[in-house]
Amino acid sequence: MTDISHLLQLLTVLVLAVFVGFEVISKVPTTLHTPLMSATNAIHGIVLVGAIVVVAALFGTPLHGPLFTTLATVAVALGAINVFGGFAVTERMLQMFRRKGNPRG
């Protein structure tokens, strides 16, 4: 059944990542909070990797009917919306932030 030491490893990774997240993100200034949200939208687009894994797994099984194939494809599409849209809109917003005197930057 469950490999306990593997689960503990994953939990350790989770806890450490939460602490790193709080440390790094608490330093983001309020003026960048909207780009921060769209950037995190792009980062949770990592679910696209999970979607690709399950699509491949689904095609490895004998029964991948149209219903489940469609669901899996939609999962990939939703993840891709996050990844491509998230990074693109963040880039677009950040281009607009400029210093006094500098045209852009």
Add this chain to the structure above:
Amino acid sequence: MTVAFALLDLLAIALFIGGLHFLNAPPTARFGNRLAAVGMLIALVVVLVQTMGVGWWAIAIGIAVGGAIGVVAAVRVKMTAMPQMVALYNGAGGGAAALVSTVELVVSRANGVQALDPVVAVSLALSAVIGAVSFAGSLIAFAKLQELMTGRPITYVGQQIVNGFVALAILGLLGWFIAHLGVVPPWTYPALLVAALLLGILFVLPIGGADMPVVISLLNSATGVAVAITGFELSSTLLIICGALVGASGTILTIDMSRAMNRSLTNVLFGAFGAGGGTEPAAAGGAPQNVRSVSVDDVAAMLAYASKVMFVPGYGMAVAQAQHGVKALADQLEKRDVKVLYAIHPVAGRMPGHMNVLLAEANVPYEQLLDLDAANAEFPTADVALVIGANDVTNPAARTVKSSPIYGMPILDVDKAANVVVLKRSMRSGFAGIENPLYELPNCSMLFGDAKASVDALTAAVKEL
């Protein structure tokens, strides 16, 4: 090869964390975003190589369609509509997490697995529920922000009881699914999904427009959590770490936003603030307020001969699309050596940082955008505070009137400026439906009209002087 893949995934993780780190200042933020994008590219190439083209056409269709939608939306969206956009992205992530769990369950069944591994059973059910709640909740938030439905709280008798019942049903189904490691009647899982979707819809319905900054942050956090849990299901540290980073970010913003309204998260979620018990907020209070209305020329002179002017933008500026007009007025004033600063309340607008992005779009240098504390340090030495479409965040009753619903909420102390001018469409109260005693103060005057029209008229009048 496995080692190489693992190392590349580790590199991707480092790039995500480094990317978020560089978002700590505007000059390095673009670099940070690009670092994270490179990390994502690496992670995607690794998984595509690992899966060796199995199901390639479904993956290709998904990426092509999703990528095209994402990029077109990102290029076309107006900056005033960013809250809706982020709401949709939150929903997409949540929906994807729920679908991944669903397909994973189907795959286990197809492979003849009866009882699921306990970790898989727990994470699969949880990520499906949280993902579905986030998906449906985000769609409702989107509909409210896009004004496809009313932005006011939707309440009915027994609402809390209905929500509580749905939540209980979800807990029951979850417990059943997990206790039997997924060996349950086939309708259980679909019922779980439907109940979770329903809860997502129901819990956002009673939340009003001005509370959207909290809700969007919370849904952002929920999607991160769903993705992290999906990571346990697929045994992927990549998903766990990315989900945890997003969950942490959403949580920080949720706490910030709640604090900026001096309300607990429970109060935002269950309080149906601004519902006003069915009365129209315009009728709030008793006698009409005794205010002083001024002309465009008076205000223009006041601004032009000031040495320091502070602009206080609110959601009204976004609605009127007045940010470019505001910048034009600031340019005219700066030509006359007037120092112009912008005071931005954390919950001004419909999402964290909304005003900052709008003003950045209008080319306002970010050094002039002050947060709550910095702005409050400047008001006492300001000659004029010009309030553009903000109301509740300037209400001095929050400091003094213990009985006020917004008592204790940190506000922008515009009343400490020598003169206050409020650009306002009419005497309607703000979202909270509370009278603003600011308007009756001797140093405050009102300039009625559409925010954009007023700002443009002011710019023209200052030019004439």
